[in-house]
Amino acid sequence: NADAAMYLAKSSGRNSYKFYTADLNARAREILAIESQLRFALERDEFVLHYQPLVDMHSGRVVGAEALIRWQHPNLGLIGPAGFIQVAEERGFIVQIGNWVIREACRQLAEWLARGLPAVKVSVNLSALQFRQQELSTVIEDALAEHGLSGDCLDVEVTETVVMEDAEATLAAIERIKGMGLSLSVDDFGTGYSSLSYLKRFKADKIKIDRSFVRDIPGDSDDAAITRAIINMAKFLNMKVVAEGVETREQWDFLAGEGCDLVQGFLVAKPMPAADFAARYGKTPRVELAELGL
Numbered sequence: 001n002a003d004a005a006m007y008l009a010k011s012s013g014r015n016s017y018k019f020y021t022a023d024l025n026a027r028a029r030e031i032l033a034i035e036s037q038l039r040f041a042l043e044r045d046e047f048v049l050h051y052q053p054l055v056d057m058h059s060g061r062v063v064g065a066e067a068l069i070r071w072q073h074p075n076l077g078l079i080g081p082a083g084f085i086q087v088a089e090e091r092g093f094i095v096q097i098g099n100w101v102i103r104e105a106c107r108q109l110a111e112w113l114a115r116g117l118p119a120v121k122v123s124v125n126l127s128a129l130q131f132r133q134q135e136l137s138t139v140i141e142d143a144l145a146e147h148g149l150s151g152d153c154l155d156v157e158v159t160e161t162v163v164m165e166d167a168e169a170t171l172a173a174i175e176r177i178k179g180m181g182l183s184l185s186v187d188d189f190g191t192g193y194s195s196l197s198y199l200k201r202f203k204a205d206k207i208k209i210d211r212s213f214v215r216d217i218p219g220d221s222d223d224a225a226i227t228r229a230i231i232n233m234a235k236f237l238n239m240k241v242v243a244e245g246v247e248t249r250e251q252w253d254f255l256a257g258e259g260c261d262l263v264q265g266f267l268v269a270k271p272m273p274a275a276d277f278a279a280r281y282g283k284t285p286r287v288e289l290a291e292l293g294l
């Protein structure tokens with residue numbers, strides 16, 4: 001009856017409130033701890049970039065490397081971006097960290113090229129706040145110039161949400177970046193809210209299908225349909241399409257059958273330190289599909 005229902009609602013409400021505050025306190029403490037140390041992580045040189053290959057499905061060629069940040073914490077070991085990027089964004093550290101990522105990716109690529117390694121395009125992830133700083137394009141320009149690189153060595157990955165948040169300013173920044181020869185990828189596509197007209201306006205070169213859609217293909221018919229639709233849309237818009245998070249042969253086969261261009265995922269390789277990336281792909285920048293069982 002109504003009273004019993006009300007009682008249940010109240011008691012479960014109170015319980016969940018208690019859990020919520022406990023969680024919140026734990027989360028607050030965690031944020032404080034991370035925040036106080038994150039502040040010094042840059043000057044202590046504790047960040048590293050790992051690299052994950054982007055592979056052309058048809059040829060097996062490694063056409064790119066996504067640079068993914070990790071924090072080498074003195075006590076806690078290697079911390080992935082899930083453990084600190086959000087805090088860095090909330091506290092405004094992300095701009096400096098993101099600028100470091102751009103410079104470090106350029107430095108690494110120049111080092112590889114100087115050692116005669118074949119050129120791969122390096123992708124860096126940019127957060128929304130980096131687009132709000134006036135000097136983003138200058139930071140990129142200086143980093144490229146310092147290492148003697150041209151703009152087409154770099155690709156920037158932004159999520160749909162970044163573009164939608166402050167569309168006009170972001171579009172202007174993207175235009176400047178593209179004018180320098182960089183390519184643009186829309187990351188985590190399908191998880192944010194985007195309008196197809198913006199997608200067209202900012203002329204992305206690549207769309208990266210979010211891992212959450214790839215995970216359950218081909219078995220999940222909804223995800224299969226969404227994946228197929230994104231691939232077809234990308235084709236019509238003349239954009240390359242990348243499937244993120246490809247872990248199985250079945251996912252690969254489905255994507256290949258649907259005409260997906262590029263894949264990134266544990267099936268090919270996990271993100272790895274720069275030295276490992278060079279050792280593995282430096283001589284022959286390709287993946288033997290037969291070795292993957294393909």
Ligand code: C2E
Pocket residue numbers: 052067068069080081082085094098101124125126127157187188211244245246247264265266267271
């Ligand atoms: P993202 O840009 O979508 O990067 C792909 C993420 O998927 C990476 O996680 C990668 O390790 C993971 N991944 C790739 N293939 C597979 C797979 O087959 N299976 C599974 N389970 N995961 C796979 P990671 O390195 O933990 O990065 C997470 C997110 O953190 C990135 O998602 C990106 O949004 C953010 N991030 C990473 N580096 C930076 C950075 O330098 N700056 C900013 N602003 N964000 C970054």
Ligand code: MG
Pocket residue numbers: 066125157187
């Ligand atoms: Mg990315």
Ligand code: MG
Pocket residue numbers: 187188208210211244
């Ligand atoms: Mg992604």
Ligand code: MG
Pocket residue numbers: 187188
């Ligand atoms: Mg992501």
